């Protein structure tokens with residue numbers, strides 16, 4: 001597949017099949033994604049992997065905690081919560097990506113942007129192997145309790161969870177806004 005086609009055709013995957021994902025492959029692709037991102041400064045990041053039924057179960061419980069613990073959440077029928085939970089627990093692999101922060105804003109932003117670039121490389125490399133992903137940054141997981149549960153420490157920033165698995169159907173791409181619609185010419 002050409003690079004242009006790979007970039008154009010990669011899609012976020014939200015519906016996975018149950019074909020197992022090898023931890024070794026995820027590790028190999030992350031390593032490759034980092035190697036392909038050749039930046040002058042060292043990128044400071046770490047990953048937390050959840051690939052066993054037990055760890056996936058615990059991770060999804062933590063993800064859902066704000067929902068299940070809230071007063072509104074308590075009104076949601078158990079059956080519905082169960083369906084929602086199963087949808088995530090059944091996904092074969094999850095990688096939490098954490099970037100180091102720095103006291104200096106520019107360095108912090110630079111490192112965060114570097115980590116995002118590595119994630120995109122990882123998504124593209126996965127796509128080449130028919131491995132689908134969803135980069136999840138939903139507001140429900142953006143809270144201090146979740147961050148504490150997964151062990152995000154001082155000087156660290158949550159970048160997202162990548163839900164990973166194989167898939168049967170490629171979703172249609174969304175229409176994109178043309179660059180010329182966002183374009184102004186600097187008048188000086």
Ligand SMILES: Cc1cc2nc3c(=O)[nH]c(=O)nc-3n(C[C@H](O)[C@H](O)[C@H](O)COP(=O)(O)O)c2cc1C
Nearest residue numbers: 010011012013134135136137138139160172173174
């Ligand atoms: C930084 C970032 C965060 C994202 N967070 C979410 C998310 O929380 N939930 C979600 O459904 N998709 C999320 N996505 C996926 C985008 O919604 C997706 O890229 C968009 O739907 C375009 O689809 P495509 O990836 O198939 O081109 C995220 C993507 C990026 C780059």
